[in-house]
Amino acid sequence: MPDVTSAYRPGTPCWVDLAAPDQQGAIDFYSSVFGWTGEVGPPETGGYAVCHLNGKPVAGIMAAVPMGGQPAPPTVWTTYLAAADADATSQAVSDAGGTLLMPVMDVMTLGRMCIAADPTGAVFGVWQAVDFPGAGIVNEHGALIWNELNTTDRSAASAFYRAAFGVESAALEGAENYYALKVNDHAVGGMQPMSEQMPPDTPSHWLVYFSVADTDETVEKVTAAGGAALQQPFDMIAGRMAVVTDPQGATFAVINPKPMSQG
Template identity: 65%
Template sequence: MPEVKSAYAPGTPCWVDLMAKDQQAALDFYRDLFGWQGEVGPAEFGGYAMCTLNGKPVAGIMAAMAPEGQPEPPTVWTTYLASDDAEATQQAITEHGGTVMYPVMDVGTVGRMLVAADPTGAVFGVWQPLDFFGAQIVNEPGALTWNEINTTDTAATGSFYEQAAGLRPDTVEGVPDYYSLNAGERSVGGMQLLPDYLPPGTPPHWMTYFSVDDCDSVVDALVRAGGSVLRPPFDMAAGRMAVVQDPQGAVFSVIAAPAAP
């Protein structure tokens, strides 16, 4: 089991969470799809639910809450990038053309966070760990395995994340028009132009990928549970994947790694 036992390197996607109109329905859906366990959390943390797999935290689910007079936020998965200093990252975001949506705030004793948008409008979070560093299981069926920015401008977007978060873009051999995002020498995420299989008008965004053991059967289960398919299962370099929506409209991808030879 690929357990993570120490803090993620700065810039690395370290956590994902879902904001859903019906929090309990989302908890039930992902429990059945991925085997997660989770329940509505304490009121002082807005009911935030920490979802676990085999007893280890893998993702969060919260109820969508609109500030007074504002429209209800969309149902989306948010990717959080690790930071050693949330205040410094916030300053770098604004200095390089990003927009801070929710400035740095303390989350009890577990960490500090902010939410921002890059210059193309893609929303992401930043997490500075204190007592909690992020996902403790990755790259296992039911757990986070990849995060990818789908954008309208790879050059500008790559430059922003390098300057604001320390993620260095690089080409990927044999995969034209796809870029890796590297924390140090390690590839920790990807970047590409918005793919044409997404609905027209889809804005730039971070895509969350969850590992599964059988892409086709998971997609079938998702459809039976009220989800929908944006791109049916297909084979690609990293395995067999599909792009889907949960019943409340949150988009994510599932991928099954190739079988070992």
């Protein structure tokens, strides 16, 4: 079922958000492509917009502005991994060779979070839910369906996520050089070595996938709204997918999944 009715287990991707120079422009783009609803939030939240799909939270969009003396964040989608205790997890991240980029902080009464990078440079968030568990809908058109780590060092990444989050990795049957990331033996994401098709200076990164009913039609919507296709629609083991970028340069994937990948 697409509605999320139970808490996310530690190590499971539970939320995604985007930092964009033009926040309203990003809200308008994703609303036109996926049917989201959202608006710039109140000042006490820094204007953070929680976008909804079918009345349930699906993703966040914030303004990419300098904060606390730090430069504005890059225009990217960030994957957040669930944690039972953000402070303990941040320590585990450091102990496992990761780097804390933003220390643990309270987000009002919603939860506690931090931003970190794994030893290969891939940036991710940590989310300890209090009043806000994360995405309330997944695996449906316009909603999050998959989170994929593209890494320059698969062995180092595997060891890190196992040590910091208890996430195991295992070769995915039928997919060459692709690995499932598992929590309690349940696949919650994927991992693969950096593709040779990517520019040589591309850093390790988490790629966000949104489910769509028609990949080709969605790519047409993306380009019509000012985005671009980085990888045109193609058929693969889990369905028909494409990699695209929004008008401000944020990269994401869309996939019309085969029934077996809905889980």
